[in-house]
Amino acid sequence: MSNASSSTRDNNSSRSVKVVQLRGAISLINTFPALAGVDLDVSQGEIVLLRGPNGAGKTTLLRLCAGLAPLSGGQGFIGELDLSDRAQRRSVRQDTGLLGHKNSLYDELTVEANLRFWAKANRLDPKSVEPVMDRLALNKRLRSVKVGALSAGQRRRTALAVLVCRRPKLWLLDEPHAGLDPAGRDFVDDLLQHANSFGATVIFASHDIDRAQQVANRTVTVVGGLVKGEGPVENVA
Amino acid sequence: MLRDMWLITVKDIRIELASRVVAAQILPFGLLVLILFGMAISPDLAVVGPERRSVLEEIAPGLFWITVLLSSLMALGRSFAVESADGNLDAILMAGMDPAGVFLGKAGAVLAQMIAVEIVLGFGAFVVFGAPIDDPGLLAATVALATCSIALAGTLYASVGAGLRSRDTLVPLLALPVLAPVLLAATMATRDALFTDATVAGWPWAMLLAVFALLYLGVGMIAFGPLMEET
Numbered sequence: 001m002s003n004a005s006s007s008t009r010d011n012n013s014s015r016s017v018k019v020v021q022l023r024g025a026i027s028l029i030n031t032f033p034a035l036a037g038v039d040l041d042v043s044q045g046e047i048v049l050l051r052g053p054n055g056a057g058k059t060t061l062l063r064l065c066a067g068l069a070p071l072s073g074g075q076g077f078i079g080e081l082d083l084s085d086r087a088q089r090r091s092v093r094q095d096t097g098l099l100g101h102k103n104s105l106y107d108e109l110t111v112e113a114n115l116r117f118w119a120k121a122n123r124l125d126p127k128s129v130e131p132v133m134d135r136l137a138l139n140k141r142l143r144s145v146k147v148g149a150l151s152a153g154q155r156r157r158t159a160l161a162v163l164v165c166r167r168p169k170l171w172l173l174d175e176p177h178a179g180l181d182p183a184g185r186d187f188v189d190d191l192l193q194h195a196n197s198f199g200a201t202v203i204f205a206s207h208d209i210d211r212a213q214q215v216a217n218r219t220v221t222v223v224g225g226l227v228k229g230e231g232p233v234e235n236v237a
Numbered sequence: 238m239l240r241d242m243w244l245i246t247v248k249d250i251r252i253e254l255a256s257r258v259v260a261a262q263i264l265p266f267g268l269l270v271l272i273l274f275g276m277a278i279s280p281d282l283a284v285v286g287p288e289r290r291s292v293l294e295e296i297a298p299g300l301f302w303i304t305v306l307l308s309s310l311m312a313l314g315r316s317f318a319v320e321s322a323d324g325n326l327d328a329i330l331m332a333g334m335d336p337a338g339v340f341l342g343k344a345g346a347v348l349a350q351m352i353a354v355e356i357v358l359g360f361g362a363f364v365v366f367g368a369p370i371d372d373p374g375l376l377a378a379t380v381a382l383a384t385c386s387i388a389l390a391g392t393l394y395a396s397v398g399a400g401l402r403s404r405d406t407l408v409p410l411l412a413l414p415v416l417a418p419v420l421l422a423a424t425m426a427t428r429d430a431l432f433t434d435a436t437v438a439g440w441p442w443a444m445l446l447a448v449f450a451l452l453y454l455g456v457g458m459i460a461f462g463p464l465m466e467e468t
Contacts, residue, residue, distance in 0.1 A: 068327060086466075093331045102324030106248070108255040117248050121241075121332040146255070162328075 017044040019170055019201045020065055024074030025083075027057075027064050034060035036225035037074060042203060047196050049216035050205040057225040058205040059101070062172045065203060067092035078170065097168030099176060103159035107148030111138050111158050114147055118162045129165055136161045136187075152179035160191060171195055173204035177211060189215045238338040245334075245342025249316060250349060258315050259350045267308040267358045274300045275365040290432075297366035298427035302383070302420050304362075305355055309387045310409050312350050313395040316343055321399050326465060336462030340392060344457065348388040355380055368431045375439045376430035382446035383423035389453035390415050396464050422446045 020042035027035040035057050042048050050058045063069035065078060067089040076083035078092045105114050115129040115138075133139040136157055147155060156179055163171070171192065177185045185208070192202050192215055206212035213219065221229040253259055275293065282292040293300075320326050329339060359380075362368070370376055394412040398404035422445045429439025 066331065068330060090333070093333055096331070098327070098331055100324055100327060102327075104325045104328035105323055106252060106319060106325065107323070108252040108319070109248075113251065117244070118328065118332065120244055121329065121334055123333075 018042070018077075019044050019046075019079060020203070021077040022064075022074065023076070025064065025071060025076045026073030027060050027069045028072040029060065029069070033072075033225055034069070035064065038222075038225070038227050040220060040227055040230075042201060044201050045196065045199055046218055047192060047202040047216045048204070049209075049212045049219045050203060050222055051207075051209060051212075051219060052205075052222035052228075056222045058222050059174050060225075061222060062098065062100070062174050062203065062205060065092075065170065066096050066098040066172050068098070095169040097163045097166045097171050099159055099163050099171075099173045101174050101178075103147075103155050104162070105147045105155060105158055108146060110144050110146055111150070112143050114158060115161055115165065119165050122166055124165055129161070132161050132164045136164065153181055153184045156180055157184065157187070160188065164191070164195075169200055171200055171202040171204070173202070175206060176204055177206055177208045185211060238335045238341070241334045241338025242341040242345060245339055246345040246349070249319070249343065249346030252319055253346070253350060259312060259354060263308050263311045263315075263350075264354050264357055266311060267304050267354055268361050270304045270307060271300070271358060271361050271365050274304070280367070291367070293366050294368050297362060297368040298431060299420075299424045300366065301358065301362045301427065302423045304358060305351070305384075306387065306413070306416060306420060308354055308358070309347070309351050309391055310412065312347050312354070313391040313412070314405060314408060316347050316392070317395045317399040317404070321404075326399060330465060336465055337458040339465070340396075340457050340461035343396075344388045344392040347392060348384055351384050351388060352380075355384060370431060372430045372439065375426060375443060378443050379423055379426040379430060379439070379446065382443060382450055383419055383426075385450040386419045386446055386453055387416060389450060389457050390419070393453065393457040393460060393464070396461060419446065419449055422449065 018041055020040060022038050022040040025035055025038040025040075026033055038057070038061060040061075050061060052058055060069050064071060064076065064083065067078070067083065071083040071089075078096070081088040081092050083089050083092065104118075106117070109117065112129070112133070115133065116126045119126045119129050130139070133143065138158060138161055142150070142154060147158060150158065156176070160176070173192075176188045176192075180188065189211065192204070196202055204212070204216075218232060219230065220227055278293045278296070280291050280293050283289055320329070391412050394415065395404075395408050397411060398408040422442045425437045426439040426442035426446065429437050429442070
């Protein structure tokens with residue numbers, strides 16, 4: 001309890017540190033402006049919900065913050081790193097974890113083999129996957145099951161395990177609740193809050209607004225590649 | 238770089254061992270092509286000359302390498318299909334793996350798979366076409382160098398189409414013209430390795446294959462990173 005209180009205090013004191021700063025950020029997908037001049041600030045320790053209709057630019061915004069989508073115009077910084085600089089864009093990825101629409105898993109490999117591969121790819125100790133598998137209930141029956149044979153929820157859980165192994169400072173999640181049953185959704189919420197309690201910043205897109213608003217402490221509405229509104233969760237209808 | 242190369246190669250080979258796509262699909266495809274060549278070109282057609290070889294025997298090197306080339310396109314397509322199916326290329330970028338290491342790893346896995354395919358296809362070609370082997374050393378060098386060239390150049394072009402919906406049709410269109418010189422050099426070197434009376438000198442062609450392999454190696458290691466970023 002005291003640990004939780006102290007981490008909450010730490011979070012509050014770190015809120016002034018900007019993790020994401022976008023000013024008029026434009027991101028072109030081929031020639032289409034998926035982001036058409038986004039202004040957004042996210043402070044360390046925040047949990048920000050991105051909402052908006054399909055095609056609004058939420059996924060591109062997350063990919064831009066991950067250093068995957070190009071910054072075609074405007075200014076963008078993740079921490080001190082400038083997204084307009086290719087080398088710095090690559091550096092952004094070191095402390096950033098992205099869970100996109102897809103799970104980034106190999107169907108033909110088992111859950112354990114996937115986790116060990118991604119641990120090694122991320123230059124982590126392969127043994128570090130054991131406690132994560134325990135925590136995400138992947139250590140028993142599912143351990144030796146090929147990912148291709150898993151349900152959508154179990155695949156999502158495995159993908160989340162990869163993310164947890166990385167211990168990123170900035171979590172970017174695109175529809176993390178998609179395909180999960182209520183228990184799975186509760187688990188994701190707990191996971192995000194747990195990461196946040198240790199100082200991680202979380203930005204996630206979700207159509208499951210009621211649930212997402214229980215986790216987030218700020219909501220940003222994206223429409224047509226622009227931020228159309230933002231504010232504390234309780235102020236957003 | 239070498240660490241990432243090893244990681245990717247081992248992972249791709251483990252995926253192949255689990256899925257058996259090469260063993261169950263690519264290899265049978267190659268054998269079928271060889272048999273179809275054998276059926277389309279009658280073994281009774283004899284070439285005029287002191288050796289009295291059949292037409293099938295005479296053109297066996299070219300037919301073998303065309304078969305290898307077509308089979309390799311399937312292996313290359315498969316190599317990048319496993320990466321793009323679930324968004325894994327993004328995860329590789331996020332992991333900060335060395336692009337040159339990833340390129341060499343993908344090419345290494347394709348190389349290992351194609352060598353296995355070629356051993357079986359070579360045996361099949363011997364049965365179907367009946368060509369003897371005059372210079373096993375030259376043949377081994379030709380197979381190794383040509384397969385390296387195909388794996389390296391093919392991996393580079395397969396990466397271009399990795400993120401595209403039209404990759405299945407685009408990759409052969411891009412790769413085949415680039416691989417045509419490899420086909421020519423490999424065919425010439427193989428002719429010298431098979432026939433005692435071959436009018437071509439095989440080792441210079443094998444050396445040319447080595448130059449191709451080094452060229453594709455250098456270009457691939459430099460270009461793969463930017464290509465992955467753009468895909």
